[in-house]
């Protein structure tokens with residue numbers, strides 16, 4: 704089996720997916736592999752964010768990889784990153800000059 708690989712870095716969009724009618728079940732993210740866009744729910748816990756971020760990027764880079772493999776890999780990678788203590792920091796806000 705030949706595996707399709709894309710090296711194109713996706714654009715990441717964070718927004719509320721609560722009322723998305725695109726999917727039947729609740730989703731925390733999705734990857735549009737044709738447009739190279741990863742969309743993430745903006746209200747996620749930090750550990751979940753890491754896993755969903757990796758999960759959707761894996762879909763982007765390996766569009767043929769089965770869902771169960773993407774889920775497994777994203778979980779393993781997220782666990783490793785989390786156990787090393789990596790956390791998201793608050794976004795820097797622009798400070799006005801006086």
Ligand SMILES: [Zn+2]
Nearest residue numbers: 758762770773
């Ligand atoms: Zn998936």
